[in-house]
Every structure is written in structure tokens, then in C-alpha cells.
Amino acid sequence: MKFLLKRLFGATIAIVGALTLVFIALRAAPGDPADNILGDEAPETAKVEFRKRLHLDQPLHVQYGLFWSNVANGTLGISYEVSDQRKPVSELIGNVLPATIELALAAMLVALIIALPFGVTAAIHQRKLWDNVSMIIALLGVAMPVFWLGPMLLYLLTVRYPILPDPGAPLNGILPLIMPALVLGAALSAKLTRMVRASVLDVLREDFTTTARAKGLSEFKVITKHVLRNALIPVITVMGLQLAALFSGAIVTEKVFARPGIGTLLLDAIVKRDYAVIQGCVLVVTVGYVLVNLVVDLAYAVADPRVRKQS
Structure with a gap:
């Protein structure tokens, strides 16, 4: 049992560490999801609304908390892709x-x-x-x-x-x-x-x-x-x-x-x-x-x- 608990603890640390590094790297990289998805020609008001709807205008610690909240509820968040029916990430991955x-x-x-x-x-x-x-x-x-x-x-x-x-x-x-x-x-x-x-x-x-x-x-x-x-x-x-x-x-x-x-x-x-x-x-x-x-x-x-x- 001690061996199993030790391995489970190590596995949990590895998962949390990897996801935290990815979260930080994505935000530190140059570029803006609003520009990539809406396009450079989109009006600034549309980009502001896009960032607000997806909480990209929130501080990093708030975004980080929302990410783990989405992991906990099983949706893994909502895809940024603009469409009439934006799907949960878990559904996209499950497909x-x-x-x-x-x-x-x-x-x-x-x-x-x-x-x-x-x-x-x-x-x-x-x-x-x-x-x-x-x-x-x-x-x-x-x-x-x-x-x-x-x-x-x-x-x-x-x-x-x-x-x-x-x-x-x-x-x-x-x-x-x-x-x-x-x-x-x-x-x-x-x-x-x-x-x-x-x-x-x-x-x-x-x-x-x-x-x-x-x-x-x-x-x-x-x-x-x-x-x-x-x-x-x-x-x-x-x-x-x-x-x-x-x-x-x-x-x-x-x-x-x-x-x-x-x-x-x-x-x-x-x-x-x-x-x-x-x-x-x-x-x-x-x-x-x-x-x-x-x-x-x-x-x-x-x-x-x-x-x-x-x-």
C-alpha cells in the first residue's frame, strides 16, 4: 500500500506540474487568441467581447483557478472556436x-x-x-x-x-x-x-x-x-x-x-x-x-x- 500511495503521489505531482507549465507557457508566448481566431481585420470591440466572454481579460491566477474548475467539472473548458454551438473540450477530445x-x-x-x-x-x-x-x-x-x-x-x-x-x-x-x-x-x-x-x-x-x-x-x-x-x-x-x-x-x-x-x-x-x-x-x-x-x-x-x- 505504501508503494502504491508513493507512486500515486508522484503521478499527481507530475500531472499538476506538466499542466501548470503548459498554462504558463501559453500565456507567456507572444500572440493573442482573439487575433488568431477572429482575425486581424475584426473590430476591436469584437475582440474585447471575445476576451471577456472567455475570461482572457482576467488575472492569471483567476484563469488558473477557472482551468482547474473546468477540469473538476469534467468539461475541460469550452473551445475558443467561433461557431453557433461551441463545444466542451472534453466532447471534442472524446470524439x-x-x-x-x-x-x-x-x-x-x-x-x-x-x-x-x-x-x-x-x-x-x-x-x-x-x-x-x-x-x-x-x-x-x-x-x-x-x-x-x-x-x-x-x-x-x-x-x-x-x-x-x-x-x-x-x-x-x-x-x-x-x-x-x-x-x-x-x-x-x-x-x-x-x-x-x-x-x-x-x-x-x-x-x-x-x-x-x-x-x-x-x-x-x-x-x-x-x-x-x-x-x-x-x-x-x-x-x-x-x-x-x-x-x-x-x-x-x-x-x-x-x-x-x-x-x-x-x-x-x-x-x-x-x-x-x-x-x-x-x-x-x-x-x-x-x-x-x-x-x-x-x-x-x-x-x-x-x-x-x-x-
């Missing part, structure tokens, strides 16, 4: 969040499909051609940013070699998900491949692996029954942390592929300086990141009691 979660899970699946066979094979053939090739590819994958890899794969797989349909075409089912999941998953698989390789190499050096081989088990059974079972424990921990990081990676990927999601919503809000939507998106992403890390910490503590004792 696009499932698409981002879908993309993150699909990307994780792609990463596992690539990383497990590449990492295991590289470890088995350590310092041989396959190992060297796999590690070079993994290093390139880590070095290539998503905003560059996305357009390159888009060109190669839809224009140069039209294997996949154009993501801009009207498609149904999982087809619109394939390309962004490939890009995000490929970037993640580079890190996981190196982790799988290192973990498998550690287990291959253990005494129980040598004993299993001495009993006459085939190499396939040694790898699948003894090595993988133990090697995947640290990999699963890293996967949990990377799943949380996928939400931030999805922000760029969604924009590159014009895919609706929390990333597209956040970037559009930044352009318009829609403070309420920016703060709401950051809140959801931060809470998601912290919660996944918390679950990973708790799961690791259950699997290894030494972690609880050290904490």
Missing part, C-alpha cells in the same frame, strides 16, 4: 481519442511483429551477418524521425510501388490505418529490436539455458520454452513505457497522414491559440502517459518484490 488509441495499439502490434523475430534472430546469430544487418536497420530506425519516415513510406508504398491505397482516398475498414500504423510501428520496432536482442543474449548466457541444451532439447524448444519466456519480462516493461510514448508520436503521424485524432486536434489548436483545447489535450496525453507508467511500475513490483522493498 477523436478512440482513433488515437486505435493507432497506438496498431503501431504496437506492427512493432512487435517486426521486433520479435528480428531481435531473437540477431541474438542467436550474434556477430554474424544477420545480426549486423539487423542492428544497422535498428539504428537507422531510431535516427529517422516520423515526420521524415512518413512521407518517404507514403511515396514508396503508394506512388513508386503502389502496394497500399492512397490514405487520402475514401476507404473503409482498417485500410486507412495501415500506413500510419506502419510508420509509427516501424519507428518503435527499432528500439524494441535492440531491447529484444539484448534481453535474449542475457538469457542465453544463463545456466538453465545450458542445462536445457544438455538435456538434448532442440534449439527451437530451448528458445521458445526457456529463453523467450524469461527474455520477454523486461521487454514487456519497456513495451508499456513505449505504449505511453506512442501517444506523443501519434501527434506527428496523424498530421502527416491527415488522420483525425488527438494529435491533429492539438496541432490545430496550437495554430489557433485555443488555450482550452491545448490544455485539455495535454491533460489527456499526460494522464495517459502517467497512468501507463504507473501500471508498469505496479506490475513490475508485483513480479519482483525487491522493487517494493527498495521503494
Whole structure:
């Protein structure tokens, strides 16, 4: 219980700290939401009314209190976007969040499909051609940013070699998900491949692996029954942390592929300086990141009691 309370306290501090920094940074940055949303040509009276309606003319401590009040009531505030029906930020995020979660899970699946066979094979053939090739590819994958890899794969797989349909075409089912999941998953698989390789190499050096081989088990059974079972424990921990990081990676990927999601919503809000939507998106992403890390910490503590004792 003490371990859980300590982790919950740390998670709360992280969330409040991140949101406070974003709140301050938005107000300190040059520019005015009234100018961005109403336009420079709008009369000054309209801008004054706009700021008054959204409490932007209030002191910072009042705006800060209103922000947490909106968090407490679940609306996360009202979007600054001018329309006949201005929607709560929570509703806007709720409409696009499932698409981002879908993309993150699909990307994780792609990463596992690539990383497990590449990492295991590289470890088995350590310092041989396959190992060297796999590690070079993994290093390139880590070095290539998503905003560059996305357009390159888009060109190669839809224009140069039209294997996949154009993501801009009207498609149904999982087809619109394939390309962004490939890009995000490929970037993640580079890190996981190196982790799988290192973990498998550690287990291959253990005494129980040598004993299993001495009993006459085939190499396939040694790898699948003894090595993988133990090697995947640290990999699963890293996967949990990377799943949380996928939400931030999805922000760029969604924009590159014009895919609706929390990333597209956040970037559009930044352009318009829609403070309420920016703060709401950051809140959801931060809470998601912290919660996944918390679950990973708790799961690791259950699997290894030494972690609880050290904490």
C-alpha cells in the first residue's frame, strides 16, 4: 500500500506540474487568441467581447483557478472556436481519442511483429551477418524521425510501388490505418529490436539455458520454452513505457497522414491559440502517459518484490 500511495503521489505531482507549465507557457508566448481566431481585420470591440466572454481579460491566477474548475467539472473548458454551438473540450477530445488509441495499439502490434523475430534472430546469430544487418536497420530506425519516415513510406508504398491505397482516398475498414500504423510501428520496432536482442543474449548466457541444451532439447524448444519466456519480462516493461510514448508520436503521424485524432486536434489548436483545447489535450496525453507508467511500475513490483522493498 505504501508503494502504491508513493507512486500515486508522484503521478499527481507530475500531472499538476506538466499542466501548470503548459498554462504558463501559453500565456507567456507572444500572440493573442482573439487575433488568431477572429482575425486581424475584426473590430476591436469584437475582440474585447471575445476576451471577456472567455475570461482572457482576467488575472492569471483567476484563469488558473477557472482551468482547474473546468477540469473538476469534467468539461475541460469550452473551445475558443467561433461557431453557433461551441463545444466542451472534453466532447471534442472524446470524439477523436478512440482513433488515437486505435493507432497506438496498431503501431504496437506492427512493432512487435517486426521486433520479435528480428531481435531473437540477431541474438542467436550474434556477430554474424544477420545480426549486423539487423542492428544497422535498428539504428537507422531510431535516427529517422516520423515526420521524415512518413512521407518517404507514403511515396514508396503508394506512388513508386503502389502496394497500399492512397490514405487520402475514401476507404473503409482498417485500410486507412495501415500506413500510419506502419510508420509509427516501424519507428518503435527499432528500439524494441535492440531491447529484444539484448534481453535474449542475457538469457542465453544463463545456466538453465545450458542445462536445457544438455538435456538434448532442440534449439527451437530451448528458445521458445526457456529463453523467450524469461527474455520477454523486461521487454514487456519497456513495451508499456513505449505504449505511453506512442501517444506523443501519434501527434506527428496523424498530421502527416491527415488522420483525425488527438494529435491533429492539438496541432490545430496550437495554430489557433485555443488555450482550452491545448490544455485539455495535454491533460489527456499526460494522464495517459502517467497512468501507463504507473501500471508498469505496479506490475513490475508485483513480479519482483525487491522493487517494493527498495521503494
